[in-house]
Amino acid sequence: MIALVADVIAWACILAGGFFLVIGSLGMVRFPDFWSRLHAASVIDSAGIGLLLLGMMVHSGFTMVTVKLVLIVVFLFITGPTATHAVANAAFISGSRPKDMVEDETTAPEPLRKSRKVKVA
Template identity: 50%
Template sequence: MSAALDILSWFCLVAGGAFCAIGALGLVRMPDFYTRMHAASITDTVGAGLMLLGMMLQAGFTLVTVKLVMIGLLLLFASPTATHALAKAALARGLKPLLAAGDDPSKP
């Protein structure tokens, strides 16, 4: 394997790990449930995606890459569904989100 590809995949792995850790840090730092979900979605999308990309670059064109792509697709479709279900259930249960002061930017 060429050195450039190696360096690129290492970069992806380290950056992915860093984003996972940042997302988890946000999970601890954020003040209420709804803002914590935003932090968790960093781990689910960018962190996981970059790590999988780094491993794909190491594996090359093999069955291993196909399985990594499947894991990526599973995350891409399933993680927003779970997040949405969680947020909807929390709101339905009456958990009030912490909102900033100011006018409502909604548009009916």
């Protein structure tokens, strides 16, 4: 009975992880701009792979394989968001901006333009 419950939990995690991978992959193809595609890629990394590996851990039981999978999960949860942040920061610094961003408060103000004087007759 316990093995059946463990298998059901393992397969539920694996199917949920596969669902996140498929949805995130479709998002990377269908989303209109870089920023939303980057979000889809981070969902694939965190939710999809994390749930797949969790399902594998439950399925394998407490063995050396589980310890290795835990190390992989820890590594992915540290490097995934860090890499996503680094890519987003590099894109932002290079000048790419989200579509709904009107004004960037981090840049220096533009020099004042010479005003035209209109002569009134």
